[in-house]
Amino acid sequence: MNVKYMYSFLAVIVLFLIAYVGTEAVGLQWLFGVLIPYAALLVFLVGFIRKVMGWARSAVPFRIPTTCGQQRTLPWIRPNSIDNPSTAGGVVVRMFLEIVAFRSLFRNTRMTTKPDGRIAYQWEIFLWLGALAFHYAFAVVVLRHLRFFLEPVPAPIKLLETVDAFFQFGLPVVYLSGVVLLIAVAYLALRRVFIPMVRYISLANDFFPLFLIFGIAFTGILMRYFSKVDILSIKALTMGLVSFSFPDTAVLKGIDGLFYGHLFFVSVLLAYFPFSKLMHLGGIFLSPTRNLPNDTRMHRHVNPWNYPVHVHTYQEYEDDFREKMVEAGLPVDKPLAPAEAEKE
Amino acid sequence: MNDKGKIVTGLVIFAALVSFPFWYNLGKAAPPPEVVLTDKAKAAKECVLPKDEIRTEHMQLLDVWRDTQVRDGQTVYINAKGKSYIMSLSNTCLDCHSNYKDFCDRCHVYASVDPYCFDCHIDNPKETK
Structure with missing residues (x-):
């Protein structure tokens, strides 16, 4: 038993119960359906911008050439212009590949000890695979949900739904992204529970977002395929949120508590976002080892926090x-x- | 030196993307559509299942009907009230709700669902027995 994941797990369950009981028993549909989502979105946007502006105020550091390729030197040595870029263009390519393909994670290795006591390093690809599956599935799920916030629904969103439901099994048709998201987030959470080294460095704030996102995916899948909810009332509510013209309280009361649990999870995720490790969404763009060209020998870097020193010249x-x-x-x-x- | 200019540009793009649904729907309320019942549907008064259930579970009922019909060869569905129906989208559902555009499509378009049932069943409304 580990308090770090048990507390996170219990926190997620309690959050769901708060929203479910709050709407089904107490009747606080306005609070959980309208007020909390707005507050969460506000906290998310303001918190996100404040955090990034805090980073923006700090000085650009000296180039940190942690490289994965040959630096540009003499004309007859071929430089690796993407893994060790010396130009802005190379940096753009490196950042793009980092963001869409997680190349740093792809180089993940695991240290093991052989029976004879020798140390060996293995290429460990599963974290990269899990992370890639998780992020892309989550992105597709988020984009698909735009159908609840846009009217009329634009063609690209419909196309995405069609592709996501490509295999056409089940009714309503099963979206692959939802299933992949649930499996990937479960893998990423269980990895932290079962691999001893990873468990040792995992904190409650590593487990909490994973359980929370698992909860979001789980309640979403539950609503779509098993315990049905009234989709039209839900879209009436979500469209009310983005156009500031809310449906009657009777419509809100008609929506199942499961939906409010789902929405409350999302609200908590949004409000929690700027204060957590999830800020890597913004932080990835500002990673100094990735977004600076290795041009230390071409440009003089003046230390930005130099104060004026009185110099007595020769x-x-x-x-x-x-x-x-x-x-x-x-x-x-x-x-x-x-x-x-x-x-x- | 710092990169404030670039970072602020990025943040503006981010804020615009996040708030996109607010701009897209600017000032347009989008209430859920009203479906039109045909005279035949009105006369029948009740559907195969109670209104709330049929509204959320009709697609699963149809899925079960299809499987029961095709795999087990049963053609008659008996609901909780003991009333029996032929298990057929074209001959039972679309018989009363013959106004596809003003009934099925209204909600399907609003919720952006595009069931493949109607790939066949709308151009060929009457199955041959």
């Missing part, structure tokens, strides 16, 4: 002591002025 030193230097027979850059020389 020229000033010579001005101070020229006569004495000439007297002592030391070489000087600037000879003595003629008047002074005559005095000699």
Whole structure:
């Protein structure tokens, strides 16, 4: 038993019960359906911008050439212009690939000890695979949900739904992204529970978002395929949220508590986002080891937090002591002025 | 030196993307559509299942009907009230609700669902027995 994941797990269950009981028993549909989502979106946007602006205020560091390829040097040595870029274009390509393909994670290795005591490093691809599946499935799920927030639903969203439901099994047709999301997030959570080294470094704030997203996917799948909810009332509510013209309270009361649990999970995720590790959504763009070209030998980097230092240059030193230097027979850059020389 | 200009540009794009649904629907309320019942549907008064259930579960009922019909060869469905219906989208459902555009499509379009049932069943409304 580990308090870090048990507390996170219990927190998610309690959150669901708060919303479910709050709507089904207490009747706080306005609170959970309208007020909390608005508050959460506001916290998300303001918190996100504040956080990133805090990062923006800090100075750009010296280039950190943690590289994965040959640096640009002599003309006859072929440089790796993507993994060790020296130009802005190369950096753009490197950042793009990092963001869409998680190349840093692809290089993940695992250290093991062989039976004879030797240490070996293995290429470990499953974290990368799990992360890729998770992020892309989540992205598709989020984009698909735009059908509840846009009227009329634009063609690209419909196309995405068609592709997502490509295999046409089940009714309503099963969306692959939902299933992949649930499996991937379960893998990423169980990995932290069952691999001892990863469990050791996992904190409650690693488990909580995973369980929360699992809860979101789980309640979503439950609503779509098993315990049915009235989709038209839900779209009436979501369209009310984005157009500020809300449906009657009777419509809100008609929606099942399961939906409010789902919506409350999403609200909690949004409000929690700016204060958590999930800020890597914005942070990935500002990772200094990825977004700076390795051009330390081409451009002079002036330390941005340099304060003005009073420097006594050699020229000033010579001005101070020229006569004495000439007297002592030391070489000087600037000879003595003629008047002074005559005095000699 | 810092990259404030670039970062602010990125943040503006991000905020615009996140708030996109607010711009897209600007000022347009989109209440759920009203479906039109045909005279025949009105006369029948009740559907195969109670209104709330048929509204959320009709697609699963049809899925079960299809499987029962095709795999088990049963053709008659008896509901909780003991009333029996022929298990057929074209001959039972679309018999009363013959106004596809003003009934089925209204909600389906609003909720952006595009069931493949109607790939066949709308151009060929009457199955041959």
